[in-house]
Amino acid sequence: MSTQTSSTIQFPYKRTLGPVISRFFSELTAQRIVGIRSGDRVIVPPMEYDPETGNQLAEDFVEVGPAGTVVSWTWVAEPGKHHPLDRPFAYALIKLDGADTNLLHALDAGSEDAVSTGMRVVPRWRDEPVGRIDDIVAFVPGETPEGPAAGEAQDVQTMDYFSTITYTDVLSPTLERYAASMRAGVIKGQRCPQCNRVFLGRGYCSVDAIILGEEHEEALPDFGVVSNYTIVTPTPYPGQKETEPFARASVVLDGDEMVIAQQQIIGIPVSEIRVGMRVKAQWFPAAERDAAEITSKGWGTVAGFIEGWVHTGEPDEPAEQYMNRVF
Amino acid sequence: MGHEPVAVVGIGQTKHKKRRDDLSIAGLVREAAQRALDDAQMTWSDIDAVVIGKAPDIFEGVMKPELYLADALGGAGKPVFRVHTAGSVGGSTAIVASHLVSSRVHKRVLAVAWEKQSEGNAQFGLGGGKSGSIGAGGAFAPWIRAYIRKSGAPEHIGWQIAVKDRQNALRNPYAHLHLKDISIDKVRESPMMWDPLHFLESCPSSDGAGAIVLTDRAGGEAAAADGRPPAWVLGTSMRSEPSSFNGRDPIRPQAGVDCAWDVYKQAGITDPRRQIDVAELYVPFSWYEPMWLEGHDIAPVGEGWKMVDRGETAFDGSFPVNPSGGVLSSNPIGASGMLRFLEAALQVRGAAGEHQVDGARVALAQAYGAAAQYFAMWAVGSQLPSS
Numbered sequence: 073m074s075t076q077t078s079s080t081i082q083f084p085y086k087r088t089l090g091p092v093i094s095r096f097f098s099e100l101t102a103q104r105i106v107g108i109r110s111g112d113r114v115i116v117p118p119m120e121y122d123p124e125t126g127n128q129l130a131e132d133f134v135e136v137g138p139a140g141t142v143v144s145w146t147w148v149a150e151p152g153k154h155h156p157l158d159r160p161f162a163y164a165l166i167k168l169d170g171a172d173t174n175l176l177h178a179l180d181a182g183s184e185d186a187v188s189t190g191m192r193v194v195p196r197w198r199d200e201p202v203g204r205i206d207d208i209v210a211f212v213p214g215e216t217p218e219g220p221a222a223g224e225a226q227d228v229q230t231m232d233y234f235s236t237i238t239y240t241d242v243l244s245p246t247l248e249r250y251a252a253s254m255r256a257g258v259i260k261g262q263r264c265p266q267c268n269r270v271f272l273g274r275g276y277c278s279v280d281a282i283i284l285g286e287e288h289e290e291a292l293p294d295f296g297v298v299s300n301y302t303i304v305t306p307t308p309y310p311g312q313k314e315t316e317p318f319a320r321a322s323v324v325l326d327g328d329e330m331v332i333a334q335q336q337i338i339g340i341p342v343s344e345i346r347v348g349m350r351v352k353a354q355w356f357p358a359a360e361r362d363a364a365e366i367t368s369k370g371w372g373t374v375a376g377f378i379e380g381w382v383h384t385g386e387p388d389e390p391a392e393q394y395m396n397r398v399f
Numbered sequence: 400m401g402h403e404p405v406a407v408v409g410i411g412q413t414k415h416k417k418r419r420d421d422l423s424i425a426g427l428v429r430e431a432a433q434r435a436l437d438d439a440q441m442t443w444s445d446i447d448a449v450v451i452g453k454a455p456d457i458f459e460g461v462m463k464p465e466l467y468l469a470d471a472l473g474g475a476g477k478p479v480f481r482v483h484t485a486g487s488v489g490g491s492t493a494i495v496a497s498h499l500v501s502s503r504v505h506k507r508v509l510a511v512a513w514e515k516q517s518e519g520n521a522q523f524g525l526g527g528g529k530s531g532s533i534g535a536g537g538a539f540a541p542w543i544r545a546y547i548r549k550s551g552a553p554e555h556i557g558w559q560i561a562v563k564d565r566q567n568a569l570r571n572p573y574a575h576l577h578l579k580d581i582s583i584d585k586v587r588e589s590p591m592m593w594d595p596l597h598f599l600e601s602c603p604s605s606d607g608a609g610a611i612v613l614t615d616r617a618g619g620e621a622a623a624a625d626g627r628p629p630a631w632v633l634g635t636s637m638r639s640e641p642s643s644f645n646g647r648d649p650i651r652p653q654a655g656v657d658c659a660w661d662v663y664k665q666a667g668i669t670d671p672r673r674q675i676d677v678a679e680l681y682v683p684f685s686w687y688e689p690m691w692l693e694g695h696d697i698a699p700v701g702e703g704w705k706m707v708d709r710g711e712t713a714f715d716g717s718f719p720v721n722p723s724g725g726v727l728s729s730n731p732i733g734a735s736g737m738l739r740f741l742e743a744a745l746q747v748r749g750a751a752g753e754h755q756v757d758g759a760r761v762a763l764a765q766a767y768g769a770a771a772q773y774f775a776m777w778a779v780g781s782q783l784p785s786s
Contacts, residue, residue, distance in 0.1 A: 081528025085460040085519050090423030120426055126443035126473025128433070229420065235460045269645045278641040300541035303594040304533050309520040313530040320533050322541065331643065334533065347544075395545035396650060399643040399770055 075243045075251065077364050082236035084310055092120045094229050095133060100208070101201040102225035103217070105168060106133045113172040117205075137168035138217050139194045140175070147184045157210060162187045166211060180210035194218070203228030241367040246275035249286060251363040254377040257355050261330055261372075262288045270330045273372025295352035295384065296325040298337065299394035301345050319345050322398045323381055331397045336380035347395055348388035351381035402501040404783055406619025406629035407744040409439025409612030415575040415729040418517035419606040424464065425471035428513045431608035431734075432472055435509065439612040440627070443473030446612070447505035452482040452492030452512035453733030454768075457524040459515050472511060484637070485768030486535075486681065488512060489609065489736025490775030494635045496613050497777070501632070506615050512737035513608035521604060521732065536593035536601050536684060538770060542649050543686040544595055549650070552689065552704035554595070558586040560685040560707060561600045561727060567714055568724025570753035575605040575729040600685040600727075607731030609738045619783070630744035630779040633761065634665030642770035649771055651694045658774040659695035662763070666778040671697045671763070675778070677719045677746050677756045678763040679739035683726040688712060691765060692720075695776075714756070722746070722754040736766025740777060747781040 089097060092108065096117050099106045108118030109132040116136055121128055145164040151157055156178045164187070165174035180196065181187045193211040197219030201207040203226055212218055243251065246262070250273035253260040261270040262284035264277035270292065276283050301321035306314035319342040320334045337345050338354055355361070356379050365375035411434025413419065419427055428451075436442060449472045451465045461467065465481035472479070480499075484491040489512035496510035526532020547554070565581040568574035581599070589599040614622070619629040638658035640647070647653075659671070668674045680691045689703030697718070698706050706712055712720035721727075723742040726735050743762035745751040751759075765776045 081457075083457075083460060083519060083523055083528065087424075087518055088418070088420045088422060088515075090421070090426040093423060120423065121429065121471055123470035124475050126470065126475070128429075233460060271644075278644045279646075300544060302533055302537040302540045303591075304531075304537045305590060305592050306531070307522050307534070309523045309532075311523060311528065311530055312532070318531065320531075320537065330645075333643075392548065395541075395548060396648060397645075398541045398545075398649060 075248050075363070076240055077243065077366055078238055078240045079364070079367060080236060080238040082234065082311070085233040085235055087231040087233055089229060089231055090120060091131060092118050095131070097203040097228040097231070098225050101203050101223070101228060103138070103197050103219070103222035104135055104225070105137045107136045107171050108133055114170060115173050116168055116171040116175055134170065136170035137195070139192060139215050140166040140168035140171070142179065142187070142189055142191045142193055143167050143174050144189060145179060145187055147187065156206060160184070161210065164193070164211065166193055177208060178210040180212050186213065201226070204231060239367070243366060244275055244368060246285070247273050247366055247368065247372070249289065250372050251366055254374065255358070255361050255363070257358065259292045259294055259325070259374070260289050261292045263290060264288070271371065272330065272332070273366070292330060293326045295350070296323050297389045297394055298322070298345065298347060298349040298351055299324045299331065299397040300347055303342055317342055321345060321381070323351060324394055324397050331399060332374055333399045335374070337383070338380035339382050346388065347391040350384045350386040350389065352384050353378045354380050354382050403503045404616040404619065405497045405500045405632040406614050406616070406622065407611050407632070407779065408614050408618060408622040408627065408629045409435040409441065410610070410741045410745055410750070411435030411438055412573050412609040412738060412741065413607045414573055415605045415607035415731055417575065417603065417605065419515065420517070424459065424461065424513070424515050425468060427515055427606060428468055428511050428608045429471055431513070431610040432509060432511050435610035435612050439622070441507065441612060446473060446477065446507050446509045448478040448480070448499055448508050449474040450480045450482060450492050450496040450499070450508060450510040452488040452510070452737065453514055454483070454485060454488055455524055457519070457528070458521055458732065459518040472509065484773045484775065486732060487736050487766040487768035487773040487775040489734050489738065490740050490764065490766030490777070491637055491736065493611060493737055493740040494637060494775055494777060496611070497632050497635055500613050500615055503615070507618060508613050509610065510613065510737070511608060511610040512734045514731040514733040515606045516604040516731065517606050534593070536596055539684055539687070540593040540596050542771070543684065546650050546686060546690050547595065550689070550701045550704055555583065556689060556704045556707050557595070557600050557685040558583045560682065560688045561586045563713055564682065564721050564725040564727040567722050567754060568728035570722070571724050571728070573729070574724040575603050575607070576724070596684055602683040602726045602730035603728070605729050605731040607729060607734050609734045609741050611737070611741050611744065616783070628748050628781065630747045630781070631783050633778040633780045633784055634662040635777045636661035636665070637773075637775045639773045642772050650690060651700065652771055654772060655691070655694040655767065655774050656696065658776050662776045662778050666761070666780070668778065671695065672718060674761060675718070675763045676759045676761050677722060677743070679723060679725070679742045679765070680720055681726055681736060681739055681766045682721060683730060685727065688720055695765065714754070719756050722751065722756050736775060739764040739766055743777070744779050747779050749781070
């Protein structure tokens, strides 16, 4: 059975809309739909440039719709969580009255049988407009728009875009063995038979590009030397939890010279971390070890297994022979 | 039949700022592209193919933005290419475009590179979307510490470069930072961000784009005949190496050495220190100036900081580096390499205005990316290459 790990990243992006899409979204907040003139055509939503030639368009806006005609459509029988409606609906290309291009939007028609090319549709407006394309909740059959009475137009210059994406990784056999070994408290590396370099959970040699398998694996020491470090003054960003300067060190394991980067040094102030310091791994208790940080996009990480590294109390090693080793 | 000579006949860039809140992403790339077309005396319809470059999509959260931007750059019905080589991408984008001309696939190519950092957060993006991102400064600080320790360079070298590039930026109206009162004291006293790097030794976060139009020999000669001298491409190269393996020299990566010598060889350069008049090197953190002077054999190993100390890389020095103000003054990440490449072209065209280096005939541009592992470089000159 294969092992899967999953990870989610999310971020609140903020778009600046520019003069043309700003105008389109501002008008939507007052339940008006505008296009832009490009020669004989009216393009909806409006664009800053003619999409066929790239030529800049004068900001000559034209109100269109709100009713329109379905030009083409596809039925979404089982909406997912990212779809605009939570019940079956159609995605439709709608030519709004007065427009020469088609607008893609959701059509809430109840059933597939109720949708046809050539049918007339109108917007269902959102109760409280925010200046986004989903101020039109969906189009609905008919000639009379649905929703509250139109209010004053808002000045919309930006758009918040909350992005979230979840990755599911299926771990390679190398990473599965690596994770099992880490759960048992042993760092296992793969030694390239050609160049003798050691890699963690990679499955290949980065230098010789040859495949490394179980036969190349060996236990590595869980102690070594701080080869270099960074003290980071954290800047705030969504998801940032660090508020005070923190250190990340690179540790060269004894003997094989494998580098483990971005490690925490535990038990001493950040200001006392130095190149050449001898350290040993502080493992999480066996029951708390967790492979969630291992993904097939990278290679072996000790995150989730080793909490950090503690000074052994032994004398320092000479700094110069280690400093270059960071990643 | 050899390669077709390639000429840069149009150059454009945006005013780089912390937040271009007056523009959409399409508006940003079009501001640079339109200026390049105007400079080339061309229109969108004159262009055969478009090459778009930017750094990771996570920076703005627009996935595959080249699809959305194809028609914004007049690409309907034309070949459109996306390039992505991390921080070096702006340079790689120019090189890919030049190869489309040198291989005689196309005659007139528009290359545009951009970033709109204000829409997201680069620290977030570089940290894989997690807390505790070390950022680019945190990644490079240990190597800078190693360089300082090995070379014995005094700490004022970093401060001096931070001041020099900001003073150069005062000559460049497009630069993001215009720090009129920059001084050694100010740099030294600015907060320590990634020890040993101070805040003012680090690049800003910028919105911006850069664009160039490249043509074949006939296009370049026609522009020259019209009193608009082109920049001729003398050599291009891209090289890369893995970020992590025992025996790697991250202070002077072999890929950077090989990339430079590949360009020098194509350009007929045997003594880069003497034969290159001006260089635009990718210096997002002050200490990378001496590191690349050594990493591209412009200075002997261990001697790069001495060139800086003697003032040779200053605007009026014998080997000016980053007359534009460099990445330290403007950093729209995906565009930053392009800005190096187009500044080199501006210099040899004699079109750099207040930041024109006198007598610039041969200019070198370089960009690097990720863990100092991707390199893109070109040399451009004022004369059509002889072979």
